[in-house]
Amino acid sequence: MMEDFEKMLSELSRPVVGELRHQEMLAEELIKQKAKQAVSFWWLLIPIFVLCMFVIKTFYRKTSLSLEIRAFHEKQPFLAAFLFIAIPAFLIVLNSFKAKRNMLSIGLIILSLFILIFYLMSCYV
Amino acid sequence: MSDSELLAQIKKDPSAFRELFRLYYKPIFGYIFRRTGNFDDTADIASETFLKAFKAIPNFIDKGISVKIWLYRIATNEVNQYFRYQKKYVKLFERGSMSDPELFDSYLYEDRQVLEKELAHHQQFLSVLENLKTLPVKYQEVIALRYFEGKDNAEISIILEMKEGTLKSLLSRGLEKLKIKCNPVYDGRF
Numbered sequence: 178m179m180e181d182f183e184k185m186l187s188e189l190s191r192p193v194v195g196e197l198r199h200q201e202m203l204a205e206e207l208i209k210q211k212a213k214q215a216v217s218f219w220w221l222l223i224p225i226f227v228l229c230m231f232v233i234k235t236f237y238r239k240t241s242l243s244l245e246i247r248a249f250h251e252k253q254p255f256l257a258a259f260l261f262i263a264i265p266a267f268l269i270v271l272n273s274f275k276a277k278r279n280m281l282s283i284g285l286i287i288l289s290l291f292i293l294i295f296y297l298m299s300c301y302v
Numbered sequence: 303m304s305d306s307e308l309l310a311q312i313k314k315d316p317s318a319f320r321e322l323f324r325l326y327y328k329p330i331f332g333y334i335f336r337r338t339g340n341f342d343d344t345a346d347i348a349s350e351t352f353l354k355a356f357k358a359i360p361n362f363i364d365k366g367i368s369v370k371i372w373l374y375r376i377a378t379n380e381v382n383q384y385f386r387y388q389k390k391y392v393k394l395f396e397r398g399s400m401s402d403p404e405l406f407d408s409y410l411y412e413d414r415q416v417l418e419k420e421l422a423h424h425q426q427f428l429s430v431l432e433n434l435k436t437l438p439v440k441y442q443e444v445i446a447l448r449y450f451e452g453k454d455n456a457e458i459s460i461i462l463e464m465k466e467g468t469l470k471s472l473l474s475r476g477l478e479k480l481k482i483k484c485n486p487v488y489d490g491r492f
Contacts, residue, residue, distance in 0.1 A: 182481045186449040191427050192420045194332035198409035199345070204323040206400060207353055208316055 246299040261296035265289035305369040312359050319356055326370055330377050336450045337381050339431050341414040347384055351377045374461045382439045433483035441476030
C-alpha cells in the first residue's frame, strides 16, 4: 500500500509556474536595494569617528587631534597602544587574510591603516 | 556562462545579478509556491531568498555546489522559518521605493490571478499539500523536495546538508505520517 501511495505522489500533477510579469521589476528593485545598503554602510564611519573623538576628549582636552592623541598616549600608554596599534593591526591582518575580500574588508583595512599611521606620526614623529 | 563565472561577474558588477535572477527566479518561485500554496507569501519569501543570496554572494565560497542548489537551500530555510514561526516578512514592495509601484502591483495582480487559477486545476495536489503542511517541517521539506520537485536523494541531501541515511529514514517516517493524514482523501485511486 505504501508503494501505491508513493506512486500516487510521484505521479501527482503539480502546479507549474509560467512567465512571471513582476520578475524583471523585482530584480531591478533588489539591485537598487543592495546598492543603497552598500552606500549606507559608509555612513556608519561618521558615528564611529565621533565616538572615537568623544573617547579621546574624556581623557584629555586640547585643540588639535594630533596633540590630543599624543597627550592621550603619554597619559595612558597601554590603552593608547591597544586602541591605536593593536586593534588596527588586528583588523588589518584579519581582513588581509580573508578568503573573500569585499568592500567592507577593504574599507576596514584602509581605515585601520589610516588610524595606525596617524597615531605613529602623532606620537613618534 | 558557468555558475562560478556568473558569481565572479556579479561580484565585479552587481547589475549582473539580473542574469542570475533570470535563470533561477522562476524555478525557486515555483518551489516556494508548491510548498506554501499561497501567492502572496511566495512572493515575499522568494524576494527575501534572492535578497539574502545577493547579499551573500561576496562571501560565497565555491564548495562545489551549483547556484541552483544553493538557492534551493536558502529558499528551504526561508520556507521553514515561515512554517515554524509564521514569520511575517516585511514586504519588499513596501520597503523599497519602486520606480512605478502601481505598475508593479498590477504585474503582481496578474501573476496572482494566473497562479491561483493554475493551483485550482490541481485539487489533488492541494489536498496533499494541506495535509503535508500539518506535519513537522522536517518531514515537509524532504517530501516536498522528493515528490513535488522531483529531486533525487543525493540532491536533497546536498540541499538539506544531511546524510542520505538520515534523509531516507525521514522520508519513510514522513510518508507514513502523510499517508495517515491523507487517508480520508486518498482511497487508492486519485
